[in-house]
Amino acid sequence: MNWPWLAARRRKRLLAEPFPVEWLAILERNVASYSRLGPDEQARLRDLLRALVAEKQWEGCGGLALTDEIKVTIAAQAALLLLGIEPDSFRRVQSIIVYPSGYRAPRHRGAQGLVTERAPRAGEAHYHGPVVLAWDAALRGGRDALGGRNTVLHEFAHQLDFLDGWADGQPWLAGRASPRRWRDVIKAELQRRRHEAQAGTPDVLDDYAATNVAEFFAVSTECFFGRPVELQAGHPELYELLQSYYRQDPAGRLERASGVAAPSPVAPAGGGAR
Numbered sequence: 599m600n601w602p603w604l605a606a607r608r609r610k611r612l613l614a615e616p617f618p619v620e621w622l623a624i625l626e627r628n629v630a631s632y633s634r635l636g637p638d639e640q641a642r643l644r645d646l647l648r649a650l651v652a653e654k655q656w657e658g659c660g661g662l663a664l665t666d667e668i669k670v671t672i673a674a675q676a677a678l679l680l681l682g683i684e685p686d687s688f689r690r691v692q693s694i695i696v697y698p699s700g701y702r703a704p705r706h707r708g709a710q711g712l713v714t715e716r717a718p719r720a721g722e723a724h725y726h727g728p729v730v731l732a733w734d735a736a737l738r739g740g741r742d743a744l745g746g747r748n749t750v751l752h753e754f755a756h757q758l759d760f761l762d763g764w765a766d767g768q769p770w771l772a773g774r775a776s777p778r779r780w781r782d783v784i785k786a787e788l789q790r791r792r793h794e795a796q797a798g799t800p801d802v803l804d805d806y807a808a809t810n811v812a813e814f815f816a817v818s819t820e821c822f823f824g825r826p827v828e829l830q831a832g833h834p835e836l837y838e839l840l841q842s843y844y845r846q847d848p849a850g851r852l853e854r855a856s857g858v859a860a861p862s863p864v865a866p867a868g869g870g871a872r
Contacts, residue, residue: 605653609649609652609653612648612649612652613645613648613649617644617648621644622644624667624671625644625670625674628667628670628671628737628740628741629671629675629741629743630740630741630742631675631823633855634743634852634855635681635851642681643674643677643681646677646680646681647670647673647674647677650673650676650677650688651666654673654688654691654692654693655692656669656693656694656696657693657694657696658696658697659695659696659701660697660698660699660701661698662697662698662733668733668736672694672696672731672736672740674740675736675739675748675750675754676750676754678823679751679754679758679819679823679844681844681845682844682846683844687757687770690726690760691754691757693729694728694729695728695729695730695731696730696731696733696736697730697732697733698733698734699718700718700734700735701732702718702719718732719732720732720735720749721752721753723754723756723760725760725765726760729757730753731750731753732749736749739751743824744852745824745825746802746804746820746821746825747820747824748823748824751816751819751823751824752816752817752819755819756812756816759815765812766811766812767784767788767811767812767814767815768781768784768815769815774842774843774845775843779839783839784814784839785811786835787818788807788808788814791803791807791808791814792808795808801832802821802825802828802829803817803818803821803829803833804817818836818840822840822848823848826847826848826849826852827849827852827853837849
């Protein structure tokens with residue numbers, strides 16, 4: 599039986615321990631977004647990633663031997679999504695399965711399971727089940743914080759989407775945004791992206807975002823954290839919606855870190871197909 603008070607006591611004891619020095623070196627080397635966070639955000643991210651490392655079941659597949667570097671690099675990126683929302687939002691993730699690189703698995707698409715349609719796959723997420731990731735893709739996304747493609751963010755965004763019991767592109771909002779406005783903005787943005795994809799028009803949101811509403815939310819999350827200035831410029835309403843949910847402002851954070859003002863909204867920036 600899962601006793602919440604016991605889990606809370608274990609976490610409190612865990613977080614009372616000093617943060618491992620070698621883990622800090624991993625963060626600085628493999629998670630580029632960490633350096634742009636303020637001191638309070640960095641401390642919160644360190645606590646969140648420690649909980650994810652300790653409380654999830656980690657499994658290496660395809661001959662991969664799991665190391666602290668793998669766990670910390672992945673957990674830190676997932677923790678980035680939680681900085682402004684409920685810290686236990688990944689409570690339904692039972693395990694994190696990691697392959698050394700892109701892997702092939704039997705095609706599966708269930709009512710509560712989403713797969714990333716890549717060949718070979720870089721990741722997938724399952725309702726009340728595991729998150730599956732390719733280590734090389736996870737590392738690449740962590741080190742290239744502004745590339746706009748991040749497998750870890752993508753698959754864990756699906757897990758946030760699952761919180762209300764549906765893979766519908768609308769996470770549990772908990773008063774952070776109006777459900778009606780969320781549906782209206784997402785619907786309009788998805789339709790726009792589909793029209794642009796059919797016309798071959800490039801965008802910061804690549805063509806994979808046009809697959810369905812769940813994938814649109816996951817890709818939008820990747821861009822919100824990975825290409826925030828371009829997303830804010832080309833899709834201001836979508837950016838504002840995600841900002842209200844995640845309670846973060848990556849574009850403003852990037853502006854402060856670089857000392858360069860973000861541009862005013864203009865035509866969508868170019869991007870490549872996934």
